Amino acid sequence: MTTVLIVDDQPLQRYGFRMLLESQPDTEVIGEAAHGAEAVRLAADLRPDVVLMDIRMPGMDGIEATRRIVAGGGRSRILVLTTFDLDEYAHAALRAGASGFLLKDARPEELLAGIRAVAEGDAVVAPAITRRLLDAYAHHLPVRPPGAAPVEDPRLEALTEREREILLAIAQGWTNSEIAQRLVLAESTVKTHVSRVLGKIGARDRVQAVIFAYDRGLTRPNPPVAG
Template sequence: MSDVRVLLVDDQPLLRMGFRLALESQAELVVVGEAGNGREAVALSGELRPDVVVMDVRMPVLDGIAATGEIVNAHPDVRILILTTFDLDEYAFAGLRAGASGFLLKDVPPEDLVSAIRTIARGDAVVAPRVTRRLLEEFSGRLPVDGDLAPAHTVDDLTERETEVLRELATGATNAEIAAHLFLAEATVKTHVSRILMKLGLRDRVQAVIFAYESRLVEPS
């Protein structure tokens, strides 16, 4: 793939330095800038137009969740990777709802961070489906659906088969698992997932899972 332009956002300079060293060891990853708070991240995203923003959550001036929402709204082509301290941090859930394409723990091995950035740059999500499910089950019953975030489309926009695929996806199943359960070819499942995202105006699988829970197609256990 061509060079991936990355913006690092964290209020701790030492962490940014560590991330930079890890990323610049990869020929195709280019760190185009650094920001120490969310407001700087929003400004630099507009100025530098990175492919991926590696975003901390708890920062001064403007937190990573608010910054994510502003960046995604202004620049839908910029992908956000949220970094969190705990895998069930409600801020991670809020970040996904704000438009992030996934999240990682801050203590992930460097190779996982590199892999996640590559994946997001391709337009995919990096949150493991079962981890997404845990987040949703933990917080979807407690976090109100903001009117501004209410989906513009409904499950009624989907065919019966697409609804079945979305329900399976929301349980944390992979494409291969969905294919086996619904007796479909894996390529067919991929096609259905693509159509679901297009019809519902969603960015990726993570947003599709959130849609399934918030539209009550699937209920938290």
């Protein structure tokens, strides 16, 4: 059973999410919050598997609430709801520790799949879309000169050669099946490697692993798409 905390300043929006989630046998709504401060308090008290987080709210917004919930060290993962898939606020939420993004006008089945994916530690959108979102995020980072050496980090040194290869594949937005095909590995072996990589670098999920790779210069964002 996946437990969910709904955070949105609009009562009707919260009601709609609750009705959808309570219609599912594998999800349970254990609380609702109308603003960020209440979300932080309830996340600490209720320890939900997933926090369904709106970004734009009065008082403490979803970005700060995400940052505080993640900093609290609990097991809750944050699924951010955005109005636009390249919203500048979404980039800040990603930086704050959100595990993924979903548009507010997503179909019910997409929302449910997203919640389940986040609960399992995966990204909530298709890897290609994840890559596009993260590329847009990465263009807000300081520009690293071409050919610049990766940033030294003891966590990188802890990775085996194969694990570093897996990390680079994750940073390219490849699915486990794509990694298995390209590296000629069993998919179960890839899952084991991915789990070990996330553990060694201290990443909560694949999205955070991509940020880790960007920040240390292991991969570079794709050029922005014109038009």
